[in-house]
Amino acid sequence: MTRILTILRTPGAMLAALALALVAQLEHTAQVFLMVVGADGWQAQLHAYAFALAVETAVLLFVLAGHKRISYAFALATFATNLSYYAMAGVDLLSVQGAPAWLMSLLLPAAIMGYSHTIAERGGTQPDADTT
Numbered sequence: 268m269t270r271i272l273t274i275l276r277t278p279g280a281m282l283a284a285l286a287l288a289l290v291a292q293l294e295h296t297a298q299v300f301l302m303v304v305g306a307d308g309w310q311a312q313l314h315a316y317a318f319a320l321a322v323e324t325a326v327l328l329f330v331l332a333g334h335k336r337i338s339y340a341f342a343l344a345t346f347a348t349n350l351s352y353y354a355m356a357g358v359d360l361l362s363v364q365g366a367p368a369w370l371m372s373l374l375l376p377a378a379i380m381g382y383s384h385t386i387a388e389r390g391g392t393q394p395d396a397d398t399t
Contacts, residue, residue, distance in 0.1 A: 278389055285330065285382035289323040292345060292375050295352045296322055302355045326379065335387035338380045345376035 274280055296319035301311060329337045349372035354360055358368045 278386065281382055281386050281389075285379065285386065286327065288375060288379045288382060289327060292349075292379065293319045293323050295349050295375075296345075299348050299351050299355065302352075326383070330383045330386050333387050335384055338383040338387075341383075342376040342380040345379065346372055349373075349375065 293316070297312075297315040300315040300318050304311065304315070306314070326338070326341050329341075350360065350368070353365070353368035353372065359365050360368055
């Protein structure tokens with residue numbers, strides 16, 4: 268168990284967890300883009316996913332560069348994007364049924380911010396001096 272925890276605390280494992288969270292967010296960002304634009308077809312899909320990939324890659328690159336503060340702005344924007352996703356899909360956000368949408372909208376940005384801060388606090392993806 269200690270070995271597993273040690274592996275999970277490595278910069279590589281944290282980066283993998285962050286990348287997984289960003290991939291999960293990719294779909295919401297792309298779908299909101301498509302709903303706002305109201306476009307159909309493979310070109311619209313390509314454009315939406317390119318946009319979403321650019322946004323999520325920006326988060327990753329800022330983290331790798333050690334820019335911790337920017338994660339707050341991205342977390343807020345991601346939260347708003349996720350709420351938009353559910354609202355545009357017809358979820359009444361002001362009802363009891365909307366409560367899970369609020370929770371799900373908040374969880375992923377919070378995880379991304381947490382991973383980002385942990386990686387930034389450790390100096391990006393460089394191993395700690397005492398682990399090499």
